[in-house]
Amino acid sequence: MQQRSFDVVVVGAGPGGEVAAGRLAEAGLDVAVVEDRKVGGECSFFACIPSKALLRPGELLAEARRVPGATEAISGPLDAAAVLRRRDELINNLDDSSQVPWLEERGIALFRGRGRLDGEKRVVVGDDVLEARRAVILAGGTAPALPPIEGLAASSPWTNREATTAKQLPERLVVLGGGVVGSELSQAYGSLGTRVILIEGERRLLPREEEFACEQVTASLTELGVDIRTAQKATSVHREGDTVVVTLGDGSTAVGDELLVATGRVPETHELGLETVGIPAGGYIKVDENTRVPGKDWLYVIGDLNGRALFTHMAKYQAALASGHILGRPMAATHLADGTGAPRVIFTDPQVAAVGHTTATAAAAGITVRVIDLPTSGNAGGSYYGSGARGTSRFLIDEERQVIVGATITGSEVADFLHAATIAVVGEVPLGRLRHAIPAFPTRSEIWLYLFNELGL
């Protein structure tokens, strides 16, 4: 056993862990990072980065096909092999060595291995014992959940890891779970030419987002040829050679060459040594507004592992909260775009971009909202987008406080529309002032102008 001492020990080198370590090291602290898989984390290699690489070329080509003048120039299908090659470039062929210099430049010590707590301010990695003089940050993330379906584990199912990194496209893919991962990857594989069957136990896809978003994505995936089966639970799975057969509750079957399980995530709390500091293993780890574990002034938990908002961008945000607090520069603030209201973009076609409340969460929170729905392309700017492009912009107005408390925008390439809404929600900019922020003509941002027209402002 070799013992070393650092100001802060960060367990997990995903986006959250990296940002936290970087901020602390740049402030002059002595920092160690522990990672047993890839520096860069799930996001860089098996989630956001490769999935968007699989999605964007198809989305772009679909939009070009909808626009007169451009569509005539297109004669062939999406080149799936080229898409996969570009994906491989973006995930560096699963080699994380290019991420290491970023740590080295900041003097951050990297320990490769499974990090686990061994009592207060102590982390063990293989033969090394790391003493944390100030704090330990757990940033270990989540893993795909594998639901207890008969035969599933034995059927060699794909998780997001295999689906985002596959070298060959299966002819037929069955997807279990119609949340964000299942919907995005159905879109990706469907656009690349795979026949996809998408199974969702709930009544509808994307159950956490506005119903209209689900309807539009459902219609679009159906047009793409995805066979969507909602309100159906898989009861058993059976693989025979190259074929996997999923039996559903109604007795029907779904047959594929591969089966992707996308039924949610579970926090990776096993082998973290939580029991050595008296934290019950199993669920997400509760933290306060600075991402610190109540009662443990040395322990922070950021990213997926605290369950607040399972997004790369929120992990990076929490990394700033934690490192700021450790450095004596706390920045936590109470606002609507944290936790379940965190900004989120689903890269289907139409894309779904949302921040703050949905109609359902506002009702659950007891906030009376005025709902304003507008067609995202129902303005001059929208006339340059493909006429087949669906899209709705929903704004939720708290009339009592005269602020926007939620927005959901669907449409072609609307991912970057969201930040305006996020600033309005987080900034709590009063409607009377927001009215003076004039969207340029002719852009689809005129949804904001139409919003104020509807509000009589």
Place this chain on the structure above:
Amino acid sequence: MQQRSFDVVVVGAGPGGEVAAGRLAEAGLDVAVVEDRKVGGECSFFACIPSKALLRPGELLAEARRVPGATEAISGPLDAAAVLRRRDELINNLDDSSQVPWLEERGIALFRGRGRLDGEKRVVVGDDVLEARRAVILAGGTAPALPPIEGLAASSPWTNREATTAKQLPERLVVLGGGVVGSELSQAYGSLGTRVILIEGERRLLPREEEFACEQVTASLTELGVDIRTAQKATSVHREGDTVVVTLGDGSTAVGDELLVATGRVPETHELGLETVGIPAGGYIKVDENTRVPGKDWLYVIGDLNGRALFTHMAKYQAALASGHILGRPMAATHLADGTGAPRVIFTDPQVAAVGHTTATAAAAGITVRVIDLPTSGNAGGSYYGSGARGTSRFLIDEERQVIVGATITGSEVADFLHAATIAVVGEVPLGRLRHAIPAFPTRSEIWLYLFNELGL
């Protein structure tokens, strides 16, 4: 002479006039609108709408060509005929009758003819005399300036009107003026296959925007094949049959089949009867914060005609200011994104989107700013955009007040990025709060995150 009386008479049925008339009529006022050309105005038929129709398909196809997977699907060039057909649809083949029902539904009386003031609260249109009980709103707009160059007027030059509505594409086009109109139309014609020579008297294109924006647009137009000649003034023009020859100050010539003059705009103050109410004709008409002419409590001037900000969206904004003031619900507010700081988007490739100050206007205004420059695609979201896409995001920070006072964003399809910056500038959202508006990963909106990294927040 037939005399009629209205609460408000609006002279000019462009975007500003229409919005003002609509808002007043919807509030119950008796409103007349006077228009001697097209209901819908220059914007709908000869400016924003058709120019973007000429630009967007080429921009979209150029982006698709830059993205692996999509580019392999493209075999042909942009279909210019299809682009022109779609343009014709969007300008309704220059028929404004479809715009009239909007007025009729609101009970607005339309008078076709040249409206001119005939003393206080009186407007004459042909044989009609319209008495305004409450107010007159002048919304007459601007016309293309024709500089006093020898031979120019006799050479049958195009203005934006001919260039945006041409039924045939000339093989060779000479463009005089490298401002917004000249740059956009050079891009449009260049992408549609016309050989373009662009002449600008100043040292550089887009002289009102940040220098880097100019450089990027210049490089891109050059790659498209546009022959750019800056710091050159045309000294004479000579047309012989189908050919027009422009002689420049250095003695060189530019030869084209058509010549587009895009050297600025002049207010259409002639035949407006300004002299009957004691306003000197010739220049822009000065107004107060409610767009009212000082000393004339019944006269408002909105849109291009007051020279505050020559954009359709700002005309519509001023329409709201004027009508609100007339209705006793004034909404004027002082903020940075009005006047010369108004939000603006130039639809070249890269697009240029800006709001508030540029480095130059901030300096001129005596504001010390911290300048933060970031590559628009220098983030995970940017890796899905074509690698040839240029782009820079510049934020101007007033560190004393801890707010953003200007932003200029260039890049592929960044038009809808602007509104986030506009809300930040208009809302004067403090940086410490803005920091909590988290851009979704992986989107190019992470320029905002990188901004805060640079600021150490």
